[in-house]
Amino acid sequence: MTDPLPWLVVLPLAWASVAFLLGPGRGAVLAAFGVALQCALAFELAARVQAAGALRYAVGGWGSPLGIDWYVDGLAVLMLGLTQVVALPLLLYARSYFGHAGAAGRYFWPLAGFLIGGMNALFVSADLFNLYVTLEIVGLAAVGLVAAGGGAAQLAAALRYLFATLLGSGAFLLGVALIYGACGTVSIELLGPLLAGEAPRAVYVAVVLMSVGLFLKTALFPFHYWLPPAHGGAAVPVSALLSALVIKASFYLLLRLWLDIFAPLVQPLAWLPAVLGSAAILWGSWQAVRAEHLKLLVAWSTVAQIGYLFLAFPLLATQAAALDAVVFQTVSHALAKAAMFAATGVVIHVTGNDTVAGVAGVAQRLPLTLFAFALAGVTLMGLPPSGGFLAKWLLIDAALAEGAWPLVLVVLLGGLLAAWYVFRVLRQAFLLAPPTEVAVRAPRLMEWSALLLAAASVALGVRGIELARLIAPVGAS
């Protein structure tokens, strides 16, 4: 069998281009087949990485100094697998969703393909400039997806998102320029030893610029201002893709840089992400508790859950469990948030109402969807045996070992607040609703893909050991 790695990048770009040529609204079947194939490729790649360790691939046969190098280790292959596994049910969901929503889905398929292709390329890129280009591909495709809905509010949210993402990648680019000027290379492999010793002052400026740019793109508090309108206003499959995967792409990059080449430089700064993350958890959860609209509630919950990703940063250098916690939080939040948006979409489709108050009576009409929503909620709250529980448990464990009890407090408080906003929806759902005039049937495919994602986020807590084994080489180095 040929090397699966290049196909993971080429395949989504290929089906996206064909979907674009087929014309507006076409290409759903193609996309589903493409992503199913990519899932198989990602698993094949994971097996190879597990057997032979990290892989290196020279694009087009051109080597490192002149050509583009790709590098896949456990963390990269985990993100590749996660992206394809979350995207597959979401694309099936989108096929059913846009079948009903008409014009909104006209350019969904090509843009989704470019988005996935861009993310796959980002996960495997091994030099800073190439990472910048893939960041831009992901950002522009995501903005296009938000705008594709076409309403004035969506366009305004898309423009706001565009300026935020351009500002973030602009700062990243200036950082790359400074690093190239100081070190004469952008290859992560070559930069490692150069930055380990006495780094020039320009590199410190670059580290700050690149980190802030990525904070902005990951929507870490207080740079989260663009997220709720963009994720809350877009079409449901788009919100799910953005909340579950796109913010994880820039986060992955940040994690990779801080773990690897920036590690000797950022040690005194490591508490900063944790402080911002704590503020994100408290503020985001509180806004979710107060939100009137269902999709805004889920979007604010994303702001809060991003905070957990950053809490572990001061512990990464000393506690091996901290990296596991970050990875489990990434995976379980991706699955749970995709499920929660998907379930929300079914509720809005059936009730025709996107307020929290409008959920009343859903327990009788959509038991399956509500079950999916509740399961995703279990993960977000961090109740056992979900993946979210495992992530928070590992995080608390690492924080206690380090004596960082404020982090423990924030995790516990965040869990309580998450329970508050999840139960707000569930309580409303169990209220008896006045009998409705027209009963809209929920599409099967949408209900089941939401449930599948939610169940996966809970099951992760039981089968987490495989993931831990996959990233183990990264943690050791």
Added chain:
Amino acid sequence: MSTGMLFALVGALLFTMGAAGVALPGAPLRRIVAFNVMGSGALLVLVGLAQRGGGVDPVPQAMVLTGIVVAVAATALALALARRLGAPGARAASGDDD
């Protein structure tokens, strides 16, 4: 202080001005122009700093070309969005545009 360093300093200045223009509230068109100023600043730093060795380094020039392509694509998307937003029905959003 070589010409390269001068380029880099001017680039840093342009980047700061542009970033402020993008970050601060304003008419969409103004912010799109500011984004282009910001991007040019970053690319100027890239070529400026890399010239220190004396000879011409082709790698940053290739990067700058790629960066320009990315900036053109982003500008096109931003202009399309701003135009749609300014179309009848959404005029209030760009009313302060002059």
